[in-house]
Amino acid sequence: AASARYLVGNRIPPTAYGGNDHSVETPPARDDESEPPLEIKFPSTDHHLPKSLIAAQFTRDPHAHHNRPEMIQTGELGLTGIRYSPTSFSAESDDDDMYSNVYGEFCVFDSQLNKADPSYYPTLKDILSESPHCSEHRYTIPLGDAMEAITTSKDMKTLPLSGMLFHQGYAGAGILSNALTAFDSTLVISEHSALQDALSACDVIRNRFNSNDCSVAKQQRLVRDIVTLFSRTSDDNVKHLLLKLNSSSAVYLHTLRALYPSAKWTFSYRNAEETLSKNIQRKRNITCVKAKRNPSLALLEKSTEYNLELEHLSHHEICALHLSTLFEAAAMEHESSGTGLLVAYNDIVSSSSNVIIEEVLPYLGLQGELNSNMQVKDKIIQILSTRSNSRSAGRTKQWDVTQEVDLEVSDEVRNAVIGFMGDMVGGSSL
Numbered sequence: 173a174a175s176a177r178y179l180v181g182n183r184i185p186p187t188a189y190g191g192n193d194h195s196v197e198t199p200p201a202r203d204d205e206s207e208p209p210l211e212i213k214f215p216s217t218d219h220h221l222p223k224s225l226i227a228a229q230f231t232r233d234p235h236a237h238h239n240r241p242e243m244i245q246t247g248e249l250g251l252t253g254i255r256y257s258p259t260s261f262s263a264e265s266d267d268d269d270m271y272s273n274v275y276g277e278f279c280v281f282d283s284q285l286n287k288a289d290p291s292y293y294p295t296l297k298d299i300l301s302e303s304p305h306c307s308e309h310r311y312t313i314p315l316g317d318a319m320e321a322i323t324t325s326k327d328m329k330t331l332p333l334s335g336m337l338f339h340q341g342y343a344g345a346g347i348l349s350n351a352l353t354a355f356d357s358t359l360v361i362s363e364h365s366a367l368q369d370a371l372s373a374c375d376v377i378r379n380r381f382n383s384n385d386c387s388v389a390k391q392q393r394l395v396r397d398i399v400t401l402f403s404r405t406s407d408d409n410v411k412h413l414l415l416k417l418n419s420s421s422a423v424y425l426h427t428l429r430a431l432y433p434s435a436k437w438t439f440s441y442r443n444a445e446e447t448l449s450k451n452i453q454r455k456r457n458i459t460c461v462k463a464k465r466n467p468s469l470a471l472l473e474k475s476t477e478y479n480l481e482l483e484h485l486s487h488h489e490i491c492a493l494h495l496s497t498l499f500e501a502a503a504m505e506h507e508s509s510g511t512g513l514l515v516a517y518n519d520i521v522s523s524s525s526n527v528i529i530e531e532v533l534p535y536l537g538l539q540g541e542l543n544s545n546m547q548v549k550d551k552i553i554q555i556l557s558t559r560s561n562s563r564s565a566g567r568t569k570q571w572d573v574t575q576e577v578d579l580e581v582s583d584e585v586r587n588a589v590i591g592f593m594g595d596m597v598g599g600s601s602l
Contacts, residue, residue, distance in 0.1 A: 233309040235280065240311055241321040244278060247328050251318075251401045252300060252310060253277040254366045254394075256373060258381045261390040269389040276315040276366070276401075279306035284407070286360060290350035290555060291562040295363040295416075298563060319397050322404065331359060331403040333432045334412035335536045339440040340498050341419035341459060342450035344520035346560030348440065349416040351528055354551040355541055356409045361402050362416040370394045371424040372468065379466050392431060399432075412537065420459055422498035423470045425505050436536050439502035442517035444495075444593040445581045452491050452585070460491035470497040478592075492588035499593075528556060 235243065243249040257273040259265075265272065281303040286293040293299050300306045322328070335352075339345035352360045369376075373394070374386035403413045421428075422439065429437065441447070451460055463471060464482055471494055475482050482490060506512040513535050519527040529552060533542055542549060 230308045231304065233305070235305070235309070240278070240313060241317065243280075244313070244318050244321045245325045245328075247325075247404055247406055248280060249278040249311070250281055250283055251276050251364075251366055251398065252279055252281070252296075252306060254315065254369050254398070255312070256369075256394075258377055258383060259385070261373060261377070261386045261394075263385055263387040263390075269387070269393045270316070271390045271394050274315045274394060275312050276318050277310045277312055278318070279303060279310045281306050283361065284359065286350075286362065287353045290353040290360075291558045291560065294346055294350060294561045294563075296361060296365075297363065315394070315397060318401065322401070325404070328404045328406050330400065331405060331410060331413040333399060333403065333415065333435045335414040336425075336428060336432070336435055336437040337414070337416040337440070338422040338425055338437060338498075338502060339416075339419055340422070340442060340447050340451075340495055342456070343440040343442040343447065344515065344517045344560075345416060345438075345440040347520060347556060348438070348515070348528055348532060349414075350555050350558075350560055351533070351552045352414050352536070352538075354548050354555060355412075355538055356545075356548075357411040357538070357541055358414055359403075359405055359407075359410045359412065360414045360416065363418045364398075364402065364415070365418075366398050367395070367402075367415070368418050368421050370398050371421055371427065372466070375468050376466055378469075392427070395427070396431060414536070418459075419498060420463065420468070420494075423468045423501050425501045429505060429509065429511065436513070437511065438513045438515050438532060438535070439506070440515045440517065440520070441499055441502070444492075444589045445585055446517075446579055447495055448488065448492050448585050448589055448593065449579055449581050451495060452488060457487070457491070460487065460494055463494035464490045467494075468497065470501060486584070486588075488584045488588040489592065492592040496593045528552070 235248075240249060254277070255275045256271070260271050260273045262272075279300075281300055283296075283299065285299045285302060293302070337345050337349055346362075349360060349362050352358050370391065373391050374388070377383050377386050399413075399415075402415070425437070425439075429435075442450075450456060464485075467475070467482060471482075474493060474497055478493075480493075485493065502512065502514065506514055513532060515527065515532060529542070529549070533539065533552075542552075
């Protein structure tokens, strides 16, 4: 809530574990579906004050007296989120392409926990839920300090960004992401909020503060730094970093392609009526709600093209318009650059198609490992027969595609599709 946000300014208190790394401990994390807090309230440094009842409920931090820059350097602390101010990317500052007042949230977690059970840990949010340290003892550290800390690391290597998975939501990208965890050579980071927050930062600043003072170069520097933090590992077996982004990030596909031109990318899409029906379901509609509250530049431009006021659109219409921008971003990038693999949901679920094993994985550079290790192929087959997310209570783990056949499509959905998603009605070919 807005009332819980405070101006960062330069109020960085001294720390009690070495005094110079400018980090503070933050309360439990926000819901990843909310927008990134632009401002931070730092706790009092007066250690003589009595503990609050809230603080008394937390367990003792086992890393309280450890050097946090060193923990970042060795990879023990991982990035979980970012916070920034309205002027963090101001073009008026003289710091070249360096952002300012951007803070990272760090805690201790196992980024490869999804390899043990990808269906149970399909996103980073699910992995973080298993970490007591992330639940109670996240640290807020200036991101510039974190980047400086990793420059002297000797035992960590930086992986190349080998692939990016974009999608419309509920179009099979989760199954593909889970399949990628079967390889010893992959590090799969799925739907990390920090990357989405960095990509959408200029849109958030424009929408919330009515300001266009947001340097593209500084924002892109933040994106590169965040991906660098993702890509560090001490595991000699790991060779590839693969990112599954959340669905809204597809509108920034061109930006990421420009930053990482050698990275392969896929876009998973689905029949328009099915896609819209899925995305407006209760508990699944948060993406479309956020699109109306914080529209991307692509969504604003399309609404202007249609001479529409977003505030006057129904929920079905705003969601259809938003989903169409994701599809168009992928189709345009694919056509203009000749890159990318567009993956239809119908092909993923077809019993006669092995599109993931025969096309997608080889395209992402994993054919050699697939051929040399039959156990990997067997594991992938098992993953493909399992729900992409089996955490929900009462859900069977086995994936039954027939449950998707009779998806109810309302008249409101059909009308919204006709009005705003006409170019992708079929959803089976591009």
